[in-house]
Structures are given as C-alpha cells and as structure tokens.
Amino acid sequence: MTKSALYFSLTLSVWCTLALAQTQQPTPRQNSFAAMPQMSDEQRENFPQSLLDQLAAIKTAALADDYAYRQVAHLTENIGPRPSGSPQARAAVDYVADELRQLGLDVQLEEVQVPHWVRGAESAELVEYAGQVPGASQKIVLTALGNSTATPAEAITADVVVVNNFDELKALGRDKVAGKIVLFNELFDKQKSAAGFAFVAYGEAVRYRGAGPTAAADLGAVAALVRSVGDADFRLPHTGFSVPAGIPAGAVTAEDADLIAHLSAEGRVRMRLTLTPQKLPDATGYNVIADLKGSEHPEQVVVVSGHLDSWDLGTGAIDDAAGVAVAMEAAEIFEKLHLRPRRTLRVIAWIDEETGGAGSKTYANHHAAEFSSHVAAIESDAGAAHPLGFEIKMSPHAAELLRPAADALASVGATVVEVSPFSPGADITAMAEAGVPALGIKQDGRTYFHYHHTAADTLDKIIPAELRENAAAVAVMAYALANMKNPLPR
Numbered sequence: 001m002t003k004s005a006l007y008f009s010l011t012l013s014v015w016c017t018l019a020l021a022q023t024q025q026p027t028p029r030q031n032s033f034a035a036m037p038q039m040s041d042e043q044r045e046n047f048p049q050s051l052l053d054q055l056a057a058i059k060t061a062a063l064a065d066d067y068a069y070r071q072v073a074h075l076t077e078n079i080g081p082r083p084s085g086s087p088q089a090r091a092a093v094d095y096v097a098d099e100l101r102q103l104g105l106d107v108q109l110e111e112v113q114v115p116h117w118v119r120g121a122e123s124a125e126l127v128e129y130a131g132q133v134p135g136a137s138q139k140i141v142l143t144a145l146g147n148s149t150a151t152p153a154e155a156i157t158a159d160v161v162v163v164n165n166f167d168e169l170k171a172l173g174r175d176k177v178a179g180k181i182v183l184f185n186e187l188f189d190k191q192k193s194a195a196g197f198a199f200v201a202y203g204e205a206v207r208y209r210g211a212g213p214t215a216a217a218d219l220g221a222v223a224a225l226v227r228s229v230g231d232a233d234f235r236l237p238h239t240g241f242s243v244p245a246g247i248p249a250g251a252v253t254a255e256d257a258d259l260i261a262h263l264s265a266e267g268r269v270r271m272r273l274t275l276t277p278q279k280l281p282d283a284t285g286y287n288v289i290a291d292l293k294g295s296e297h298p299e300q301v302v303v304v305s306g307h308l309d310s311w312d313l314g315t316g317a318i319d320d321a322a323g324v325a326v327a328m329e330a331a332e333i334f335e336k337l338h339l340r341p342r343r344t345l346r347v348i349a350w351i352d353e354e355t356g357g358a359g360s361k362t363y364a365n366h367h368a369a370e371f372s373s374h375v376a377a378i379e380s381d382a383g384a385a386h387p388l389g390f391e392i393k394m395s396p397h398a399a400e401l402l403r404p405a406a407d408a409l410a411s412v413g414a415t416v417v418e419v420s421p422f423s424p425g426a427d428i429t430a431m432a433e434a435g436v437p438a439l440g441i442k443q444d445g446r447t448y449f450h451y452h453h454t455a456a457d458t459l460d461k462i463i464p465a466e467l468r469e470n471a472a473a474v475a476v477m478a479y480a481l482a483n484m485k486n487p488l489p490r
C-alpha cells in the first residue's frame with residue numbers, strides 16, 4: 001500500500017466476542033454462535049442460521065487451505081517483481097487470469113495505460129565532511145524513488161542541507177537551498193508503530209516521500225533525498241511513489257540519514273550522487289476482473305481485491321501478492337464447497353497501485369454507472385500478518401448489520417470492526433467515495449513497515465498460518481456480503 005493518510009481512523013465500535021464466549025456458561029446447543037451476543041431482529045433476518053453455518057464452513061475450509069500461499073509463491077518466486085509496465089507484471093496478469101478461469105470464473109482483462117519507470121544505477125558517497133580522513137569517503141545506502149529523474153551518468157556533487165520538515169525548508173529559503181541536495185530527515189514514529197499504529201506513523205512520514213522532492217525543486221535544489229519511510233534498522237532503503245519533481249529523488253536508509261544529520265551539525269557535507277532511472281513511454285497494463293456470477297442477483301457485485309503490481313526491489317510478497325492471493329482464494333473456497341453466492345463475487349487484481357493508481361482510475365471510469373449495484377468492495381493491501389478484523393467506510397447502521405459476519409471470525413480473532421472516514425484501500429477509493437460500503441482487512445502492522453517497499457519484501461515474510469487466517473477473513477466477509485438477505489444500506 002502507498003501514499004495515504006487513509007489510516008487516521010476513528011473507532012466507533014469494536015466487537016471482541018472471543019473473551020465473552022470464553023466466560024459464558026456452556027449451553028446445550030452445539031453451535032459456536034450460542035455464546036455470541038443476541039442478534040437484533042434485523043441481523044437475524046439478514047443472517048439466517050443456514051448462512052451462519054456456511055460462514056463457519058468457509059472459515060474452517062480456509063484455515064486448512066494452502067491455495068493462497070501457492071499463489072503468492074508463484075507470483076513472487078516464479079514471476080518476481082512486478083512493476084507497472086514490466087514483462088513480469090504482464091506475466092502476472094496472464095497467470096492470475098488463467099488461475100481464475102480454471103476455477104470457472106468469467107475473466108476479463110481491462111486495458112490500462114500505465115506509467116513505465118525503470119531503475120538505473122544508484123550510488124552515493126560523502127566526499128567532504130567534518131573529521132574526514134584524507135582519501136576516505138563514507139558510503140551512503142540509498143535507492144531512487146519512483147518518478148525520480150536522472151543525474152548525469154558521471155554523478156553530481158553538491159552540498160547537502162538537512163531539514164526535519166517543510167517549515168525548516170521554507171525558513172531556509174531559496175538562497176540556502178538552490179544548487180544543493182536537500183535531505184528530509186523526518187523520523188518514522190517507531191513507538192506508534194510498535195504500539196499498533198503503524199499506518200498512522202506511515203501516514204505522517206510518507207508526506208515527505210510524496211511531496212518533499214517537489215518542495216525542494218521549487219527552491220532550486222539539484223536533488224532531494226528522504227529518510228526511508230520504515231521502522232526497522234536493517235540499513236535498507238525503502239522506495240515508493242513520489243510526485244514528479246523534475247529532479248533526482250531518492251531514499252537513504254535511516255542509518256545514513258542519521259549519519260548525514262550528525263555530520264551536517266558539525267560542518268559542511270558534500271555528496272557525490274548517481275541515480276540514473278529512466279521514464280519510458282507509457283505501457284499497456286491490465287486489471288484482471290473475474291466474476292463468479294450470483295445465483296439470484298448477478299447484477300449486484302461484491303468486489304474482493306488486491307494489487308498485482310509491486311515495487312521492483314523485492315518480489316512484492318506482502319505488498320501485495322498476498323492481497324491478490326486471498327481475494328483469489330475466496331473464489332476457490334466457494335467453488336470447493338460448492339457454494340454459489342446469491343450476488344456476484346468479483347475478484348479484481350488491480351494494476352498500477354504503486355505508481356499512480358491508473359488501474360483503479362480506469363475501473364472507476366468504466367464502471368461508475370454500476371457503482372449503485374456494487375454492494376460492497378474489499379481490498380487487502382496491508383500485508384499478510386495476523387488479521388485483527390476490518391477497517392470500514394460505511395454508515396454506522398451498515399457496520400452494525402455486519403456484526404454477525406465479524407463474529408463468525410471469532411476463533412481467528414478477526415472481530416475488530418473499525419469505522420473510518422477514509423477509504424480503507426487505495427484501489428477502492430473511488431467506490432468508497434461514491435458510497436459503496438468499503439472494507440480493508442486490518443492486519444497486525446507491527447512488522448509491515450520493516451520490509452515495505454524494500455528488497456526484503458519476499459516470500460519468507462509470509463507466515464502461512466497467518467495468510468490462511470487472512471484468506472478466511474476475506475472469504476467469510478465476502479460470502480456474508482454476497483449472501484445476506486439485503487444489501488448493506490448506503
């Protein structure tokens with residue numbers, strides 16, 4: 001997931017029925033719902049016992065299914081990094097389309113014009129600094145940000161000016177910025193992250209990756225660097241989207257940002273910087289759109305989705321092969337259990353989430369007239385760690401109606417339902433803003449930003465049991481939305 005302040009969310013209701021279930025008296029009914037809070041008449045009307053039994057069966061099947069893991073393994077290890085415009089992105093589209101066809105879904109490829117930016121050489125060293133030993137330099141570990149322009153192949157050398165935020169940059173003014181390399185040294189709040197607010201910390205820090213290079217360029221900087229937006233200390237640079245600024249733009253590791261800041265406090269720091277990415281002509285990409293047609297209301301659609309493109313440094317396992325895989329598994333589980341949803345299940349593998357969102361914008365352009373019959377949209381784009389529940393954008397009444405579906409995930413622990421004023425997924429933003437009830441699976445994010453957009457986003461970061469829990473949560477919720485008696489109120 002990228003660029004967003006989507007995650008400042010407001011908790012309206014949290015249902016934690018597991019503890020309750022454990023403390024109540026056993027009842028004679030051999031039914032895991034017996035210990036749940038009483039449903040309202042409206043909830044009971046929407047979730048008859050037959051549906052609750054199906055949700056329980058889906059959960060059980062998903063917790064014993066390795067389909068999603070096999071998809072992630074193929075996407076990451078056999079296909080590899082999948083940046084927009086790359087041959088791997090195209091191969092991933094064909095692979096996912098074939099897999100979904102094999103499940104019996106009606107598959108379409110939706111053509112999307114996507115940007116095509118490719119990484120080049122990237123290196124940097126400090127060539128002048130306080131206490132420098134003659135003949136020595138300090139290597140700086142960095143990577144280019146998406147949309148960075150190139151330095152000359154023979155590098156640029158310039159003084160570095162360090163700022164902690166936009167106000168400090170503004171205070172320096174053009175006189176002290178023009179001709180220099182600006183480093184934005186905004187700290188990622190690791191304590192917030194460790195305490196369960198990783199996406200809040202990300203939202204705060206990522207502003208500098210997104211808008212820092214433009215702000216620096218406006219004052220005549222020759223290049224812009226940001227402290228990597230991540231919360232681990234592995235000296236790994238984190239790439240990501242940056243608004244095109246017309247200057248070279250990169251992310252240095254947290255350790256190197258500290259080094260430069262410390263040396264700058266002691267005196268002049270000069271850097272030699274080489275970044276040679278290229279912006280190629282736009283390419284053709286595809287959203288994969290696959291329908292399992294509803295038996296009663298085929299025109300009513302429940303979207304389950306993740307994004308198929310990834311950054312190029314790692315193999316895009318947690319971001320976001322996992323999201324695509326759990327969406328695919330929802331269809332696989334329904335087929336395996338011979339459960340035909342009443343409404344259409346639409347699996348979407350989005351293209352170009354990372355480099356501008358052309359896939360979701362194209363879908364919105366083509367399908368806006370049908371959003372009134374899109375009854376809900378789910379996206380998984382926050383990793384593959386243990387699911388806590390769902391972040392949702394919908395009316396409080398709609399959220400309350402969903403409670404039996406969340407309760408069906410009590411044994412997984414995924415019972416949190418957090419109402420947010422923002423779209424819970426980047427690719428479902430247009431739907432969420434058009435009033436389509438929108439859900440994002442909410443994972444334990446405490447390690448997500450260790451690896452996010454780095455070379456370490458690889459298959460080993462996926463814990464199979466936790467991926468199965470995510471698949472269960474998405475499949476249960478999707479089936480509930482597709483089969484509850486009435487569509488959720490808008």
Ligand SMILES: [Zn+2]
Nearest residue numbers: 001319320381
């Ligand atoms: Zn993502």
